[in-house]
Amino acid sequence: MTRMARILGIPLLLVASLTALADAQSSAGRAISGAWVPMGGGRGAAADPKIAPPPATPIVLKPAYAKMFDARRAADAEATKRGDAPATPAVLCLPYGMPRMMTVASYPIEILQTPGQITIVTEAFSEVRRVFLDQPQLPIDEVPPGFYGHSVGRWDGDTLVVDTVGIKESVPGYNLMPHSDQMRITERIRLVTPDVLHDQITIEDPVALEKPFTYTLAFRRLPNYKMVEFVCENNREYIDEQGRVRMKVGGQK
Amino acid sequence: MRLIVGRSLFVLLAAAVTGAVSARAHHSFSMFDTATPVTLTGVVSSVEWTNPHVYIELDLTEPVKGARHWSIELGSPSILQRGGWKFNSVRKGDKVTAIVSPLKSGEPGSLLTRITLPDGRVLGNGGPTGVGPGITAPPATAPVK
Numbered sequence: 001m002t003r004m005a006r007i008l009g010i011p012l013l014l015v016a017s018l019t020a021l022a023d024a025q026s027s028a029g030r031a032i033s034g035a036w037v038p039m040g041g042g043r044g045a046a047a048d049p050k051i052a053p054p055p056a057t058p059i060v061l062k063p064a065y066a067k068m069f070d071a072r073r074a075a076d077a078e079a080t081k082r083g084d085a086p087a088t089p090a091v092l093c094l095p096y097g098m099p100r101m102m103t104v105a106s107y108p109i110e111i112l113q114t115p116g117q118i119t120i121v122t123e124a125f126s127e128v129r130r131v132f133l134d135q136p137q138l139p140i141d142e143v144p145p146g147f148y149g150h151s152v153g154r155w156d157g158d159t160l161v162v163d164t165v166g167i168k169e170s171v172p173g174y175n176l177m178p179h180s181d182q183m184r185i186t187e188r189i190r191l192v193t194p195d196v197l198h199d200q201i202t203i204e205d206p207v208a209l210e211k212p213f214t215y216t217l218a219f220r221r222l223p224n225y226k227m228v229e230f231v232c233e234n235n236r237e238y239i240d241e242q243g244r245v246r247m248k249v250g251g252q253k
Numbered sequence: 254m255r256l257i258v259g260r261s262l263f264v265l266l267a268a269a270v271t272g273a274v275s276a277r278a279h280h281s282f283s284m285f286d287t288a289t290p291v292t293l294t295g296v297v298s299s300v301e302w303t304n305p306h307v308y309i310e311l312d313l314t315e316p317v318k319g320a321r322h323w324s325i326e327l328g329s330p331s332i333l334q335r336g337g338w339k340f341n342s343v344r345k346g347d348k349v350t351a352i353v354s355p356l357k358s359g360e361p362g363s364l365l366t367r368i369t370l371p372d373g374r375v376l377g378n379g380g381p382t383g384v385g386p387g388i389t390a391p392p393a394t395a396p397v398k
Contacts (some may be wrong), residue, residue, distance in 0.1 A: 012261040083357035093279070093305060107331060123331050226329040234303035236326070237280050245280060249324040249362035250310075 010094035029191055031160030033113045035227060036197055036219035039223050042103030044218035051196045053216030059177065060210040068178045076176075085237070085245040089172065092239065093232035095125040097147030098164055099201055103217050110227050118153060118160065126230045131162050140165045145181055147171050159190040173203070174215065180207035195221040279305040279329075285354040285364040293323050293363070294350045302340040304329050309343060311351065320361035325353055327365045332379035334361070347371050 044052040061069055076086035085091065096104055104124035112119040118131040131153040143150040143166030153162040164185040173179040188200040197219040204212040236248040295313035307327040317323065327333060330340065343349065348371055353363035365378045 080281065080283045083284060083286075085284045088280070091280045105332070106335075124329075173360065228334060230304045230329065230331060232305050234301055234308070235279075235305055236308065236324075237305075245284060246358070247284065247324075247356060247360075247362045249356070249360045250320075250322055 024063075024073065028194075030113075030155060030160070031037050032111050032118075032160070032189065033190065035108045035110045035222040035225035037222050037225075038103040039107045039218040041198070042217035042219075044216075051192050051218065053198055053218045056212045056215035058176075059213045061177065062208055062210055065178050065180075065208040069176075070227060073176070077168060079244070087239045087243055087245050088176065091171075091237050091245050093125070093235045095127045095147055096122075097127070098129065098149060098167050099170065099174055099187075099203070101125075101127045101129070102199060102201070103149075107230075108222055108225060108227065109219070118162075121227065123227050123230055125232065129164075131160075137163050139181060140184075145169070149185075151195060156188075159188050162189065174201075178208060179203070179205050182207045197221070205230040280340060282354075282364060284357055286357045287354045287364075289355070290352050290366055291317055291355050291363070292352055293317055293325070295323075295348070297343055297345055297347045297349060298322070299345055302330055307333060309349075309351070310366075311349070318355065318359070318361065323353070323361045323363060325351055325363050325365050325368075328379040336377055336379040338376055340373075342376060343368065343370065350398050 052139050079086045090096065095101065101111065101122050101124075102120075104122065107122060109123070110121045112121070116133050118133065120129045120131070121127070127148070129148040129151060131151040132154075133153050135152045135153045138150050145166055145168035147168070149164045149166030151164040153160055155161075162185075164187070165183070166180075166185055167179070167185070169179065169181050173183065183203060183205040186202045186204070188198075188202075190198060192198050199217045199219070200214060202212050202214040203209065203216065226252035238246055238248065240246050259345040293311055293313055294315070295311045297309055298312050299308075299310045301308040301310075306329060309325040309327065311323050311325060313321050313323060328336070330338075349368055351363075351368040354366060356362045367375055367377045369375050
């Protein structure tokens, strides 16, 4: 090796080492595979403000959607007042869909990282969503409206940015709010500590919302957890002809 | 219209403070009278370890509210497992005592608060187990026999 090559080689080696180090750090920051449980119903652990998610921003619906939402809330409040469970699609064992599927009570979710794809499986109702990495998003009118829509993702440093469109209007939105078929969900998923994951969710809907709003869910890692199956085979709750939620008793099927 | 938007915003903010994320997977528990629990003692006629809920059917030793047979709804297998249950923790033929919240409709159906097994073990309806809050039934106010 010539003297010049040695002189040039040292900085090159240094740069290569720093790059490798950055990659290693980045790769550790991107290791989100595994089971995760919502902390405090997704609202985080109040005891530790360092890892608590920031409060949600206000949701301001456009007048027509505000009216729909008010009617819905009033009906639910009336049902609760007379001692009934509000009649939601989940009573009929319909899955939650996006974005509510990301936190259903204390049910864990499982994230699976494979080349070109990240798959998220929920324990409640065994829902599955697939995030296709480094692909352009489809125009909304090319995605058949469904419960999970079409999701694409990319890594922005240690943050997984996921864009989802194509959620059908009959799938209730965040807090059961109504939305249009133009809803767009942007998630920024990142580890805030090695064992705490935040999913910052921004909902945009130019038809239903006056402006976008953002809320953040918090999860804790569940090492070695084996996801439990959830097949809704024995639903004794039903909605009667008056729209009231009832429970079959005494072995009625 | 402005009024409607304003009211809706208020409701949403109130919801964000009081419980932005639903605590129940399948349905609300408002159909059960959690304020007046009852104690059921009897023999298990069947156990259904199923989703969305586990059910225990109980033939009572003495009728309660005029019924000799009661249905008891529990959380899901997932929630119960994380609360210390196994699928065979309760078996057909077991004599058990359960504290339950009865249906407000007056029908002999209920939501489990806790159950005492033949060997004296007491199991709740899921609940905190180190992995976050489960479907937590209200605390029992009646003593377990």
